[in-house]
Amino acid sequence: MRHEPALLQAVSDGTSLMDRAYRRLKREIIELERPPGDQFTEQHVATAWGLSKTPVREALARLHRDGLVHPVPRAGYIVSAVTLGDVADLCDMRTLLQGEAAALTAAKGLSVAERERLVELCVDDGYGQLGGPHLDERLRSNYEFETIIANGGGNDRLAASIVEVFDEIERIVRLAVRLSPGMPPFRIEERQAIVDAIVEQKPEAARAAMQHRTRSARREILDALSTSQAIISTPILVPLP
Template sequence: MSAEASRPLHPVTAGMAHLPALLLVGQEDAGLDRTGQAYRAIRRQIIDLTLPPGSSFSEASLARQWRISKTPVREALARLRRDGLVDALPRSGYVVSPVTLQDTDDLCALRTLLSGEAAATAARPGVGAPALERLEALARVPFALAAGEADLEESLRAGIEFEAVIAHSGGNDRYAKAIVGVLDELERVLRMAALIAPEVASPPGELEGIHEHLRARDADGAREAMRRRCERVRRDVLQVLSQSTSVSRANIELPPPPAQARH
């Protein structure tokens, strides 16, 4: 994928309570304290694969990189450990948590459940006109990608923003926060899949179909269209990651032998 660039947020997106990490790239973080700034910066490097799974680092190296003291870095890493993105190594720093097929499958299943219901919840009362207009614009990006007028980075951003806008349109702040958290975790997996198989992308018409159901206030149709999208991504990602050499060359672990029957 191409390098991420700063770009202004659309007014609909800027007004959301919870923004996906990808949409915050290049945005001002003046309101954050040093720990918050360190957390956002390190987390971004993990998600965009600057710090790939399995890479190791120390508090000191990150403190030098960001030109801050070790204390905010240490506190940021404690938060990242709670997020499940890093693991501590005894007396030798930290390592970025690996991505496994099981965890990826679980994450995609959760995304299907949450985003499908979010689409139905947003469709019932009707999505506001500004949000519908934004969703329509985002739904055109896969067509631009297919025509060579957009790149994979733009497509990834559009897909994540599309689901985040729907999540916030349902009026449930906690639900929106949960979905944005899943989207942030999913971004790292999607980037890994794109590096392995760049040809795998959202087919034109997929987002457009969801938008049409939302515009028609068709809750069941919106739920099913979103579920189909999420399950398509789930199949594509698992198939691509299973072809990775790091997976195909992994050691095969045998189950423990059955306990001998007592006589």
């Protein structure tokens, strides 16, 4: 089974009203149409979309399990906050999972078509920052690249776990870019190092190259999020002895 992040799936791909409601709400949360702290009710969503409350309720329960929303007693749901601690933990998990996937993919090998597609995705578009009109295109390119590698190792559970992380990371990247539009773009030379190791079937080199890439992204994301006024204005507490 091939696993893909939400960005690479069409909202209409769902097989039921609940699936479609889930994907649509998830995209709205990831793309910050419903930003962290946004509060709403299932009745509001159902009315706005012309649905009954049942598929919306089921979709929200699933999003709650994903950690993207939390129920508020007698007040509906609230979109989950983003904290630096959570982001750091998520990025560290991403490094572990994607490093292992890259090593497995290098050991197993990819098809000719998959290798050629990875090479195609290593072309620099020449735009000097991540934010701006090219953001969606760049995110799609990045997640297509990483999805090929996530699925390439043949470990279904690992691929599924990585794709779940991609969805959370996408929301965080969009938030980071909103705060700091001048974030540097995804580095093509880092992608190329991963591709070279996979093509040459060098698992340890592939793991190291992927971990280097994800750790660079971690630093840049945390730096951008640290510019949030909410963080800048937070009082520094003296730890108790």
